[in-house]
Amino acid sequence: MESELLVESQHRDLLRFATAGSVDDGKSTLVGRLLYDTKSVLADQIEAVERASVDKGMSTPDLSLLVDGLRAEREQGITIDVAYRYFGTPTREFVLADTPGHVQYTRNTVTGASTAELAVLLVDARNGVVAQTRRHAAVLSLLRVPRLVLAINKIDLIDYDEAKIRDIEREFTELTRSLGFEAPSIQVIPLSALVGDNVAGRSERTPWYAGPTLLEHLESVPVEGAGGHFATDAPFRLPVQYVIRPRTDELHDYRGYAGQIAAGTVRAGDEVVVLPEGHRTTVSEVRTADGPLDAAGAGLSVTVLLADDIDAPRGALIAAAADAPEVTSEIDATLCWLAEKPLVPGARLLLKHGTRTTQVVVGALTSRLDTEAVSYTEAPEQLGINDIGRVSLRVADPLPVDPYARIRTTGGFVLIDPPTGNTLAAGLVGDPLGSVAAGVGSS
Known part of the structure; x- marks a missing residue:
């Protein structure tokens, strides 16, 4: 029991979240403000930003300079790549995926949000919900990001107008409800990243707002459970990464199967099945580098010992026998196409799950998602960069897969270009939007 509580507390202490929003909504300034207010940047970096801000004639430090690190980003004034920031408070550690806002780089939002347990979606208080807001909300819903924060930024530029902010909140609530988000998973926070209102400290200029500051919400929001990237209350899943066979002496002569638990919890005595072969056995011991555990939960890297001498090579999946995934060669999937070269039926690629x-052949392209209307169109001839579409795939080796809507880790995969090894697409098993996308091809 003590080991189980330790594992769970480790996951509560780390939050993976992503930012998204349109160009000029202030994402870089907000991220810079979070780093600044949590004292996660060095003094010489602050001094450099202050000098650069003075040179630009600004009375307030331009905190976006802390995060727009690429020269092309500084010259254009936009974020063009996903950047991962690491910071912390006494309460929690954070991994932040700062994603671009320009429509040209929507595919990067898919990359940044794919492992997020929460997303901060920014809007400019002067503009409210725009087309890119709807596009990003649809992508976040598709990726099953379980919690969403609407950060209504630049409220200082509308004189902290409560009525205007309430109107934006109502429109966004209608949008997220149509996308399948439930009220408890949504938090709306009016703020100003430039001057710091409601970011780390509560603003006296919004006495009508009784909710948390952004940092308070990030520190307190629960992250465990099936909705997160690592689903602790889902059925057990362990992709085998290494087979360990020490053979140093009789005491340490064993065969162990090492990897990171993708979902669920495992204990000695649990009945499991090794897939795709289908051999059943029980777990005899669960170990880490620090010794044996009574129980281990999702996200923890472990070595599992089995009661029977079963072949479970790298690439196998050890799963709960009572609730195992389907093993199939035919996959109905949703693809987020990331490459410049379009996808056409008949393409022969590699699929990593x-x-x-394993090798994969692309079958029919059944539909494409209109991310603004949140509905599927008729079957397209191809999928271009940033497109999201439904496809059928046939893999050379049968794979044990879960629907992405149920378990994100074992329901996700990537498509790879065989000659170059470049990632071409992020894949989701099934249709995570389900009946939300009520157009052609939805289910």
Whole structure:
């Protein structure tokens, strides 16, 4: 029991979240403000930003300079790539995926949000919900990001107008409800990243706002459970990464299967099945580098010992026998196409699922998602960069897969270009939007 509580507390202490929003909504300034207010940047970096801000004639430090690190980003004044920031408070550690806002780089939002347990979606208080807001909200819903914060930024530029902010909140609530988000998973926070209103400290200029500051919400929001990237209350899943066979002496002569638990919890005595072969056995011991555990939960890297001498090579999946995934060669999937070269039926690629890579042939392209209307169109001839579409795939080796809507880790995969090894697409098993996308091709 003590080991189980320790594992769960480790996951509560780390929050993975992403930012999204349109160009000029102030994402870089907000991220810079979070780093500044949590004292996560060095003094010489602050001094450099202050000097640069004075040179630009600004009375307030331009905190976006802390995060727009690429020269092309500084010259254009936009974020063009996903950047991962690491910071912390006494309460929690954070991994932040700062994603671009320009429509040209929507595919990067897919990359940044794919492992997020929460997303901060920014809007400019002067503009409210715009087309890119709807596009990003649809992508976040598709990726099953379980919690969403609407950060209504630049409220200082509308004189902290409560009525205007309430109107934006109502429109956004209608949008997220149509996308399948439920009220408890949504938090709306009016703020000003430039001057710091409601970011780390509560603003006296919004006495009508009784909710948390952004940092308070990030520190307190729960992250455990099936909705997160690592689903602790889902059925057990362990993709085998290494087979360990020490053979140093009789005491340490064993065969162990090492990897990161993708979902669920495992204990000695649990009945499991090794897939795709289908051999059943029980777990005899669960170990880490620090010794044996009574129980281990999702996200923890472990070595599992089995009661029977079963072949479970790298690429196999050890799963709960009572609730195992389907093993199939035919996958109905949703693809987020990331490459410049379009996808056409008949393409022969590589598919990486968990720790296994196999050949795949692309079948029919059944529909494409209109991210603004949140509905599917008729079957397209191809999928271009930034497109999201439903496809059928046939893999050379049968794979144990879960619907992405149920378990994100074992329901996700990537498509790879065989000659170059470049990632071409992020794939989701099934249709995570389900009946939300009520157009052609939805289910």
